[in-house]
Amino acid sequence: MENLLDPAVLCFVLGLAAGLARSDLSLPRALYETLSVYLLLAIGLKGGVELARSAPGEILLPLLGALALGVSVPLVAYFVLRKIGRMKRPDSAAIAAHYGSVSAVTFAIVLEYLRQAGTPFEDYSAVLLVVLEIPAIGVGILLAKRGAAGPAAGWRSIARELFLGKSVFLLLGGLMIGVLARPETIGTVKPLFFDLFKGALALFLLEMGLVASRRLAEVRTVGPFLLGFGILMPILSAAMGIAVSLGVGLSPGGTTVLATLAASASYIAAPAAMRIAVPEANPALYLTASLGITFPFNVILGIPLYDWASRLAHQIGG
Amino acid sequence: MTPTPLKMLTIVAEAAIERRIVNELVAAGVSGFTTVEARGFGERGRRAGDWDQNRSVRIETICDAATASSVAERLLELWGPHYALIVWLHDVQVLRGGKFGADR
Numbered sequence: 036m037e038n039l040l041d042p043a044v045l046c047f048v049l050g051l052a053a054g055l056a057r058s059d060l061s062l063p064r065a066l067y068e069t070l071s072v073y074l075l076l077a078i079g080l081k082g083g084v085e086l087a088r089s090a091p092g093e094i095l096l097p098l099l100g101a102l103a104l105g106v107s108v109p110l111v112a113y114f115v116l117r118k119i120g121r122m123k124r125p126d127s128a129a130i131a132a133h134y135g136s137v138s139a140v141t142f143a144i145v146l147e148y149l150r151q152a153g154t155p156f157e158d159y160s161a162v163l164l165v166v167l168e169i170p171a172i173g174v175g176i177l178l179a180k181r182g183a184a185g186p187a188a189g190w191r192s193i194a195r196e197l198f199l200g201k202s203v204f205l206l207l208g209g210l211m212i213g214v215l216a217r218p219e220t221i222g223t224v225k226p227l228f229f230d231l232f233k234g235a236l237a238l239f240l241l242e243m244g245l246v247a248s249r250r251l252a253e254v255r256t257v258g259p260f261l262l263g264f265g266i267l268m269p270i271l272s273a274a275m276g277i278a279v280s281l282g283v284g285l286s287p288g289g290t291t292v293l294a295t296l297a298a299s300a301s302y303i304a305a306p307a308a309m310r311i312a313v314p315e316a317n318p319a320l321y322l323t324a325s326l327g328i329t330f331p332f333n334v335i336l337g338i339p340l341y342d343w344a345s346r347l348a349h350q351i352g353g
Numbered sequence: 354m355t356p357t358p359l360k361m362l363t364i365v366a367e368a369a370i371e372r373r374i375v376n377e378l379v380a381a382g383v384s385g386f387t388t389v390e391a392r393g394f395g396e397r398g399r400r401a402g403d404w405d406q407n408r409s410v411r412i413e414t415i416c417d418a419a420t421a422s423s424v425a426e427r428l429l430e431l432w433g434p435h436y437a438l439i440v441w442l443h444d445v446q447v448l449r450g451g452k453f454g455a456d457r
Contacts, residue, residue, distance in 0.1 A: 064408075192373075306406045310369045314435035319398070322406060 041151070043144065043237040047334055050244015055251070062242045070239040071303065075205035077228040077235075078139050082161020082206075083213015084221055089158040097293075100283035101163045104297050105170035108272045109135030113178050115268065120260045122320075128179035129309040129316035130261075133325045134268055135171020136301035137164060139206060140243065141330065143236055145295040145338050149288050154342075156288030165206050167296050169197055172308045179313040193312045202304040243330070250327025257323050265328025269298035273341045277348050290345035291338075298337055300325035357450025360421035360442050361413060364428065365391055367400070367437040368408035374428060378414055381424045384454050386414035397437040409437065415445060415453045 053060045109131040116127035142164045149156050176193065197203060213221075254262055276297030280290035302325050309316060366374055371388070378386055391411040393400055400409045416424075425440045432438050447453060 303405065307369070310367075310406070314432070318406060 041148070043147065043233060043240050044334055046237040047240035047244045047247075047331070050241040050246075051248045051251070051331065052244075054245045054248025061245065067239075067242050070235055070242070072201060072205060073228075073235055074143065074232075074239055075139055075202060075303075076209045077232050078143050078161060078164070079206040079209020079211075080213040080224070080228050081209075081232070082159075082164070083210040083216075084218075085158040085160070085213075086162060086210065087214045087218070093157075094159045094162060096283045097157070097159070097163060097280075097285060097289070098166055100279040101166045101293065101296075102170060104272075104276060104279050104293070105135055105167045106174055108275060108297055109171040109174040109178070111271065111275070112268055113175075115264065120264060122260075124181075125179050125313050125316040126320050128175045129313050130264075130321045130324055131178060132172045132175020132309055133300045133302070133305040133321050134272065134329070135167075135174060136169070136305040137167045137296050138299040138301055138325075138330060138333075139164060139202065139303070140236070140239065141299035141333050141338075142292070142296060143232075144334055145292055145341075147233060147236070148338050148342070149291060152342075154288040154291070155286060156292050157285060160289065160292045161206070161210060163293060163296060165203065165210060168203050168206070168301070168304050171301075172197060172305055172312075175305075175309065176312045179316065193308060196308045196311050197304065200304055200307050202301075202307075240334070243326075247326050247331050250323045251331070252327075253319060253323045254327055257320055261320065261324050262328060265324045266332050269300070269329050269333060269337055270340070273298040273337070273344065277341075277345055280345070281348060281352050287346050287349045290349065291342040294341040294345055295333065295338055298329075298341060299333055300329045302326045302330065354448050356446035356448055357453075359415050359445055359447045359450065359453055360418045361415050361445045362421045362425060363441050363443070364412040365393070365437075365439045366410060366412070366432070367397075368410050369406075370432050370436055370438070371410050371412070373432075374412060377424060377427060377431075378412070381416075381420055381427075382454075383414045383416045383420065383424070384452060386412055388412045395437065395439070400437060415447060417454065 112134040113127050113131035116122045116130055117124070120127070146156070146160065273294040276294035277290055280293045285293060302322070305325070306318065306322060309321065310318060364374060375386065389411050391409040393409065400407055421442055425442060428438065428440055
């Protein structure tokens with residue numbers, strides 16, 4: 036319940052309400068671009084600074100766990116979409132890629148949630164975010180192209196879209212800067228990138244609320260199956276995330292982080308890559324599911340739910 | 354100064370394929386092009402241009418008739434089926450035709 040009263044989450048709800056009520060509120064596109072660059076870089080930077088504090092040895096097992104999730108979540112999603120939803124192969128593959136990949140903003144929100152509650156989590160969490168971005172997109176492309184000669188655009192331009200796209204590039208870049216920068220100099224960028232982060236996140240979420248509301252209006256056209264998928268799939272993925280977390284020995288806080296990452300669906304890296312790699316998939320389907328259904332669900336209800344389940348799993352398991 | 358009759362090729366497309374369209378134009382040997390951001394509505398719904406997956410661009414280039422038609426055909430063949438893409442041609446009277454390869 037406290038999550039609902041967080042100012043950033045309330046800003047998201049305000050944006051949603053404005054969009055659904057057809058308010059003429061709109062943020063300039065330049066601001067959306069600026070904020071998304073800022074947030075991705077800041078998430079990377081913060082993650083890098085924290086990463087510098089952790090021992091290399093402790094990362095390996097969770098990293099492998101994250102990789103396994105990045106491959107298995109899209110496979111499960113694809114199976115559900117094809118067999119239960121009876122959706123076309125390109126659409127199923129593209130949606131599966133979105134659900135296997137992750138949302139950096141959802142990640143930022145879960146970290147803020149844990150910090151607020153005073154729950155500790157692993158210093159290297161941002162590495163898990165970066166590791167989870169890409170494999171699912173590769174799996175999605177392979178699933179879409181099974182039997183075909185290769186992706187429409189060629190692997191080169193897809194790799195370019197992935198690694199040089201702003202999402203992965205800025206997260207990785209920020210991570211490296213955070214690790215490399217001398218700790219005493221990090222203070223010079225702290226006011227902008229660390230102290231103002233939560234406020235900027237709130238502003239960005241206002242815009243995301245508006246974007247999500249427009250997607251939500253399209254839910255009618257995508258059908259009830261995708262609506263159910265958009266809510267049940269993240270819960271299933273979170274359960275897989277919790278199981279993996281217990282297996283690789285993450286703390287309760289770290290378990291909440293990995294469960295949320297598994298549950299989140301990408302809306303920056305995956306749409307850009309899938310539009311190029313699987314052009315025959317209908318963007319209205321994957322954008323509506325990822326942005327119109329799953330993102331609001333995770334932000335408002337999912338994160339507290341995954342946190343509760345993670346604690347419960349740790350109580351039972353240990 | 355006598356105007357030279359040439360073709361203007363106008364392309365309205367989703368931003369996802371902008372770079373690839375430009376590569377095609379360059380490969381076809383056009384002497385230049387102009388790109389602006391665009392918003393609108395069409396077969397693929399409202400393209401409000403307010404965030405990444407919703408952006409469109411309008412690219413214009415001036416060249417001879419043969420190049421214009423072959424580029425137009427190539428673009429539609431490559432991306433017509435799956436992307437928001439509209440292409441049209443107009444007859445234009447251009448001053449300093451040499452800038453567009455008319456005298457070459």
